[in-house]
Amino acid sequence: MSRKVVRMTLDHVAQLDAPCRTCVFWELDPVRRGRVEEPAAEKEAWMSEVLRDWGSCGRVVLMDDRPVGYALYAPPAYLPGAGAFPTAPVSSDAVLLSALYVEPGARGGGLGRMLVQGMARDLIERGGIAAVEAFGDTRGPGRPGARSCVTPVDFLTSVGFKTQRAHARHPRMRMDLRTTLSWREELEGALEKLLGAVRPVPKTTADHPRTTTRS
Numbered sequence: 001m002s003r004k005v006v007r008m009t010l011d012h013v014a015q016l017d018a019p020c021r022t023c024v025f026w027e028l029d030p031v032r033r034g035r036v037e038e039p040a041a042e043k044e045a046w047m048s049e050v051l052r053d054w055g056s057c058g059r060v061v062l063m064d065d066r067p068v069g070y071a072l073y074a075p076p077a078y079l080p081g082a083g084a085f086p087t088a089p090v091s092s093d094a095v096l097l098s099a100l101y102v103e104p105g106a107r108g109g110g111l112g113r114m115l116v117q118g119m120a121r122d123l124i125e126r127g128g129i130a131a132v133e134a135f136g137d138t139r140g141p142g143r144p145g146a147r148s149c150v151t152p153v154d155f156l157t158s159v160g161f162k163t164q165r166a167h168a169r170h171p172r173m174r175m176d177l178r179t180t181l182s183w184r185e186e187l188e189g190a191l192e193k194l195l196g197a198v199r200p201v202p203k204t205t206a207d208h209p210r211t212t213t214r215s
Contacts, residue, residue, distance in 0.1 A: 001063060001064055002062075002063070002064055002065070003061065003062070003063055003109075003111065003114070004061070005057065005059050005060070005061050005062075005115060005117075005118035006057030006059070006060055006062060006131070007056045007058070007115050007122075008056070008057070008059055008060045008070055008097045009060075010044055010047060010048065010051075011101045012046075012058075012060045012067050012070070013043065013047060013177060015041070015066075015067050016067055016070065016085050017103065018097075019105070019148065020044065020070065020101055021040050021185050022039040022043065022130050023039070023043070024042050024043050024046070024101070025037060025081050025083075025099075025147055025149045026072070026078065026079045026081040026082060026098035026099060026149065027042070027043060027078075027079065027080075027081060028042065028046075028081060029044040029080040029083065029084075030083060030084060031057045033081070042141055046064050046078075049078075050078050050114075054074060054075060055126075056071055056074060056122060057074045057078075058063060058071060058073065059071045059115050059118040059119050061115055061118075063101070063111075064108060064132070066108055068102060068103045068105075068106040069100075069102035069103060069106060069111050069112065069115060070099075070100070070113065070115065071097060071099070071100045071115040071116065071118070071119050072097075072098050072099045072100075072118055073095050073096060073097045073098060073123075073132065074095065074096060074098070075095055075096070076089065076090040076095075076096045077099045078095075079096050079164065081098075082096055082098065082135060085135045085170050085172070086167055086169075086170060087135065087164075087165040087166075087167045087170055087171060087172035088122055088135075088172070090133045091131065091133060091164070091170070091174070093129075093130040093131060094129070094131040094132060094133040094174065095123060095132050095133075096128055096132075096133055096134065097119065097132050097133070097134040097151070097152060098134075098149075099110075099114075099149045099150075099151070100112060100115060100116070100155075101149070102115075103107060104122050112155060112159070113158075114157045116175075118210070120132070120134065120175070120177060123177055124134065124177055129177060130176065130177060130178070131174050131175060131176050131177055132171075132174070132175045133160075133164060133172055133174045133175075134143055134151055134156055134161060134173050134175075135150060135151075135171075135172055135173070136150070136151055136152065136153035136156050136161075136170065136171050136172075136173050137150040137151065137152055137153060137169065137170060138152075138153045138168065138169055138170075138171065139152075139169065140153075140154060150170070151184045153173065156175075157173075158171045159175075160175045160179075161174060161175045162174055167203060178189035178194070200213065
């Protein structure tokens with residue numbers, strides 16, 4: 001079973017489950033959300049604008065070439081729905097991770113972590129972005145009142161986010177990209193050392209005993 005993370009496109013949005021495809025919780029402020037008649041079309045229009053003005057704003061995880069999860073992120077100005085959180089606003093040097101979703105049947109296999117890693121890699125390669133922030137939910141998935149489009153705090157903590165502004169229900173979490181880059185470089189260096197330690201040393205002629213022939 002193949003798994004890979006790719007850039008999100010409008011085609012991917014059309015293939016996602018209906019709740020994700022029609023959710024504009026982050027993309028619109030509460031007043032405009034209440035007036036939307038076709039949320040799917042509104043979401044596609046939003047993504048078209050962000051792709052045009054800012055660039056790639058999401059990652060999709062494919063399992064056997066079928067989208068089973070995604071992460072959506074952008075500068076806070078493109079996500080006015082975040083203004084309703086009690087721990088807003090997002091820091092001026094950060095991009096906002098608005099939503100992260102993996103289909104229930106595909107959870108538990110590390111796909112969410114792959115999406116976060118793909119997002120971090122994209123933002124590090126762009127340069128000029130210090131961190132990613134996200135509004136978490138302390139109640140966890142499936143708990144009364146918890147929203148499916150707000151990422152559980154436990155998951156954010158497990159992939160490297162720390163509390164930036166505490167709150168009983170919706171703390172604002174932060175992942176420093178410089179720390180992420182440093183950790184990745186240290187890991188790659190450690191792997192190189194490990195591979196060097198276990199790589200067999202090429203044998204030379206001195207390693208083989210000479211044989212003589214008797215006439």
